[in-house]
Structures are given as structure tokens and as C-alpha cells.
Amino acid sequence: MARQPDGPPPPPTVQKLRLRYAKRGPLRFASHRDLARALERALRRAQVPMAFSAGFSPHPKISYVGAAPTGAASEAEYLEIGLARRCDPEQVRAALDASLPAGVDVLECVEAAEGGGSLADRIDAARWRVELPGVEPGVLAAAVDALLARDEVLVAKRTKNGLRDVDARGPVASASTGGEAGCAILHVVVRQVTPAVRPDDVVAALAAVADLRPPSPPRAVREAQGRLDGSGTVADPLGPDREARARCQGEHAAV
């Protein structure tokens, strides 16, 4: 029989917090695993009272939602943590932010509303900003028009099961361009699909339809994640929790 840990089981989760964080600057080269490790250590350093799973190697209760790829920066990464003791979300945010290396910055922290559904269910699209150094805005605009004129553009993508053709046009909900001479900027909203279509897939699609080949690697920033609403905007996935909180505080005030 396997040896069982002595002592009582770990305390249960009494509060769930949802956090938005950014990865910026050189730390855009961090992979999801790198970030997960850093976040777990920072939670310990910040002495956040995490709830743990039971067993010999107890794991802190953390769930990550849709991580940005290695090399892409992001202003909108999300995770949810379970706490064993109630805490003030803003204090947790500040303490965690102070414990992380500069470049992984915790921007928001809200308490998950009871029965409000999972965080993952509130995300089905992402808005990206892609800088293309060495590409003229006019050239990019023409390429994007060519892309949007198509229904489907297949690009080769490396997946777990080897190279695979995926449609990089279908999931593009909207795209526009901007920038200045010498550095065009692509704004694009991409729906969540499997396998995921990332900014570099969209750039590969531009190469396929308009032979656009950036002389140096594009720099992508994920600006937002959330549900794509009817008007084509990406909604804040923490919005419902924040509203529930405001309502509940309102009720208290009324008493």
C-alpha cells in the first residue's frame, strides 16, 4: 500500500480569484511553461494563501486560460487561483505583481462570482496588434484586402502531429491596418479554433495571397481576449465578475 501523507487533508478552496496579466518586453520570449513556473513561485513569495490539491505532491490550485505563444507579447493573459483563506483581490494583485520579474505584470484581480460560469467559457476570440518592421503600410493594406477577399487560405502549420494545412482566413473576424513608413501595423481579431490560428499564421496567409514577406520577424501583441459580440468587439471576460461584485456591494450599501 502506498504511504499516505500524515495529518489532515489540505484546507478547501474558499475563494476564487481571476487575474489578468501582461507579458512585455524581452519576456515575450517566455513560453507558457516558463510563465507558469514563475507565477507559482511568485505566489509563494507573495505568501498568497493558496488552496492545494491533496496527496504527496500537492499542487496549488491554478488554472490557466489560453496562453499566448512563445515570442508573442500580451496585455491580456488570464488565470484563476483558488485560495484557502479569503483575501482582498487588490492586495493579492499588488503582492503578486511585486514578486514577479519586471515584464510579467499583474494588471487586474477580481473575485469570481458564484455561479457565473468558467473563465474559459468567456473567451472565444483574441485581438492582436502585429508590428511588421520593414513593411510599408500601403503594401500591408493591399495584402489584407486580398486576404479578406478570400473565404479560405490554407497555410502549413506545425502541430503536435507534424505539419498540417490549416485555414488561416476563416477564423479572422476582422482586420485593419495602420502604422507609419517603414513599419506597418496589422490589427486583427481571430476566433478561437483548434488548432489555434496565431498571428504568424495570419502573416503566412498574407504571404500566400499577396507574397508579403516581412524582412524581419513580426512582433505580435495580444491586446484583448474575450467573447466576440455582435458588433465585432472583444468583450472583457472579467466584466461579469466585476458587475456581480458591484451589484453585491450595492445591496450591502442599501441595507
Add this chain to the structure above:
Amino acid sequence: MSGQSLYPRLEPLLAQVQKPIQYVGGELNAQVKAWDDVAVHWALMYPDAYEVGLPNQGLMILYEVLNERPDALAERTYAVWPDLAALMREHGVGQFTVDAHRAVRDFDVLGVSFATELGYTNLLEALDLAGVPLHAADRDETHPVVVAGGHAAFNPEPIADFVDCAVLGDGEQVVGDVTDVVAAWKEQGRPGGRVELLARLARVDGVYVPRFYAVSYGPDGAIAAVARTRDDVPVRVGKRTVMDLDEWPYPKTPLVPLAESVHERMSVEIFRGCTRGCRFCQAGMITRPVRERTITGIGSMVDQGLRATGYEEVGLLSLSSADHSEIGQVAKELADRYEGTNTGLSLPSTRVDAFNVTLANELSRNGRRSGLTFAPEGGSERIRRVINKTVSKEDLVRTVTTAYANGWTQVKLYFMCGLPTETDEDVLEIAELAVEVIRAGREASGRKDVRCTVSIGGFVPKPHTPFQWAGQASAETIDHRLRVLRQAINADRRTGRSIGLRYHDGQPGVVEGLLSRGDRRVGRVIERVWREGGRFDGWSEHFSYERWTAAAAAELAPLGLDLDWFTTRERTQDEVLPWDHLDSGLDKEWLWDDWQDALSEEEVADCRWTPCYDCGVCPTNGTEIQIGPTGRSLLPLTVVGR
């Protein structure tokens, strides 16, 4: 302009390489100081991949010690993988530091820490990428002073052409002395140029400047003499020794990488040095005498380190941690302090005795009781007498069985093969031992799933040890012994599946042997290997034995030498060894006598518990053993993560 960031030019390259995170720095507790605020700029290099180099304690210590000085800054640089190196050459981006991405070429000093000689080709690659001439003789006063440190620096002769200095012994104090010398020389307007700077450095205790020593060779190929070329440098260069570890509680804020590294834990060095007298162990010989950190010093470093890092595991590091005079109390009081948290404590591989199981039980109170490592090193009792690591077979089996009975399910046993006087029989006893351990372990624990992993590698004779005269076993001998061992382990079906065998084949050891006991003539072999693409020789996917043997044949034949001359040849007592003018404190006569004792299978006891046996270190260096017990205990404190 000096000290500018290369990052804008590096960034586009990073998007095209594997694991770019290892090149961007920004680790927790990393430091960036303003270039113009300080007089002396140090680039500290670990000549292997970031994931191996980042956790290196020595480098972390010097990084902090130097950055604490108001007149100095230190940044880190690591070996660059071939994918990025190719892009850097294509785009003209030089070897850079990960902290502020400054060009290594701009620094005053490039300190390279060699834990193993297999990093030599990476040194050449880094120099070349940095735009620093490979040969020290070709550098001028605008180039960094290239300083080698670490255990391999006790015989830097094979890289004597490529480094300007080597530093012997503990680095904490000597880096300060070097900084002072460089600062003064710069302040005075660099009088006398590079040669004058090196001459001043050569007068710093523990600093060896190879260019001021001329080596001549006799008709038999061996060294005839090593003579200094100026009379203001020492005839023999001594080593540095930090006496009071409590005065040097570094690293205080260990670096925590974002990227994965080989050690996902922090370490606290609980003592330095070892007088067990294992004859194969260079580390034990060159770091004498034993200097303990006190229990209170250990306690505060563990506490501060955990707070600064957020790590969940602390390793209590030293050459033989169970030998600390207060280890029982250290283990118990730390375990008490962290009971109920998720903090794990561990000791590195330990000597084989029952006390170590008790210690490990104590340290694993928080629940992680999976693997335990012992290092008997030699397969038979006879060979263990030769290497002076005496433990009887009965004690060994009893200790391992106790571990299984205490709930440990995985036991790892470390061995070496190719030891002096070894025969196939000595190695085959490892198989018998493993079978017996499994049988007894199943019985004692009542479980079928106990496992034993035998980990074995070829022995490489090292300078400044009693085995420095020994003939190294050939790669064929090592591979043959590993083969018969594997067959013997697999022969018994009832236990074979519970015994794992991990081994390193013999070829890299031969190259390590060449580089460990080589002289200056080996430098041209290293250079040729590097020119032919040799890099990352510690990595089996990059190491090429053929490249090394071909280069050795081509470069050594004209000198009338070959690879065997440096490796499998036994040396005689009167031979001048390439490192004889470098003084680890050990008396050469004592080493020779100990070598003779090894051959007649005679043991020597530890001078911590028995009288001094005159190895020479204490009188030469004016040092003394520094051990407890202190009688102090740890104060209760509030603990992270409770």
C-alpha cells in the same frame, strides 16, 4: 560607445531560435547597474548552456559580491547554442551578457568558471563571437582580461594560450583584489599597457599568469622545467581560502530564472572542503581544509533564500553533507521549522551509513520520500580500500535495506569504473550488490516495487590527487566493463527488472582525461577541435570523439606524442607534472605516499576525527579546520508559505 545594449539587434534573431528565453535575462534577483557609474566591469561566464550555468553557485556568489561593490558591476554570459551563434555571425552581433545585453568585448574582465574541462571549446567559441583574439598574446589593452576560475583552473595549462590569468581557490575575496588592481591601473591611465596590468595581477595572491612562466620539454616528451620569466612573480602560485563562511553568506538573493534549469531549487552551502580523503576526488583535495557554516548561519541563509526566491526545495550542499558536525540538529530544526509547509529539504548524494537514512527521514517529514542516493563509488570492498572509501558489503546492504524499510522506494547508487588496479571482478560485484539489495529490500519493506538504479561512469584521474600519476583506463576497457556489468544485471530475471543501469560510455572520459592532465601543448588540440566545429562537448549530441582523436593525432604526432601519452600512461614519481608550479597546499610527497598506500590497499582516516596526517594544506596556507559544534540552535521564525 562602450556598454551599449545589443538588444535591438539581437531581438529579431531571438524570434528565430530555440528557447529564446535563455538569452533575455530579467531573472528574479538579477541586477543591472549603470555602465558609467563604476570603474571596473566584469562579465562572468559559465561556459555551458544557460540551463546548466544559471544555477551554478560559484558564479551566483561572485555576481553578488561584485555587484555589491560601488566601483564594480558584474553581468552574466553563457554559451550560445549553434542556432543563435550562426545568426549572430551573419548579423555581426557579438557575444553578449544576458543582464543588459552588453557586448562582452566592452568589459574589463571576462571571468570564466570551469566546473569541467569539457567547457574549453565553448570558451573559444565565446571569445571568437565576442571579437576577442583567441590567443592571449594577440590581445591589447582594449580587450578584456580573460580569467579562468573553478576547479579546472588548478591545471589551466591546456588553455594557457587562451586565458590571461587563472585564479586558484575560493573566489569571494580574490575578485575584489583583482578589481582593485584593474581600477588603479585604469585610474592611472593604463601605465605599461596590458603587460603591466598582468604583471600587477600576477602579484595578487592566488592569481597565475601563464605568460610569465616558460615551459621546456625533455627528449622523452615530458616537461623538463617550468621557470618564471620575471622575478616579480611568485615561483609557485598558491590558492585562496575563505576561512569564515559565516562572513560570506552568499548568494543572499539567488537568481531565479523564468526558463527551466537543471536545478529547480536553491542551495545553501553548509561547509566547504572535505578531508574524507577519497583518492579520486579532486574537489575534496583542492578545497581543504574543512570550513563549516554554523547552524545559525545555515538557518538564516535558508530563510532568506526561500523568501527571496519562492523555491520549494532547499539543497544543503557540500562535498559530504552528513559530515557537518551539527547536521543532526540542522536537519531536525529545519524540519521543525518548515513542518506543515510545502518546503522540501534535501541532501545531495551521501555516504553509505545508517545515519544518513535517519537524516533523510527527518528532512522528508513533509512527505516527499521517493528517491535516496548513496555513493559507494567502488564495486568491491577491495577497490573501495584503494580509493579510500571504505564500507563493507554488509553495511552497504544493511543501509540500503533500512532505506527501503523506511518507505523509500527508489535508491540510486553511484559508482565509477576504470579505477586504478580495477579488474572485471571488481565491477561485477556491483551486480551482486544490486541483486542483494533488491532481495533484502523486498523482504524488509514487504513490497515488490522497490527499485535500485546503478549509475556508473568512467573514472578520470585528476591533478592534485593521489591518482594524478595513474594510467587512465581506455575507452575500450570502460565500455567492456560496462557491458559485462549490464549482462550480469540482466542475468537474474527475478531482480533484473527492479535494477536500472545508467551509464556514460568511455569516450568522453578520455577527452576529459586529456584536458585534465594535459600541458600547454594540448591547447592546439583544443583549438583545432573548435575550428572544426567542436562545441558543447559535455552534450552527447554535440560531442564527437572522432573529431577529438583526429585533432589529437594531427597536433600531437609532430611533437612525438599521442592521446595515450596524456591519458593511459602511468606517470613516474620524478616526472614534472604540468601543474607542479600551482600549489593546492597538498604536499607532493604526501600525495605520492597516498598513491602508494592506494596501491597496497591501505586506508587513511579523516583528520577531523583523528590526528592530522600532514597532507600539507594547513601549514602551507596558514589555515585550520573550522568545525563545530557551536552548541547554538535555530530561533523560531515565521515561515513562508505556512
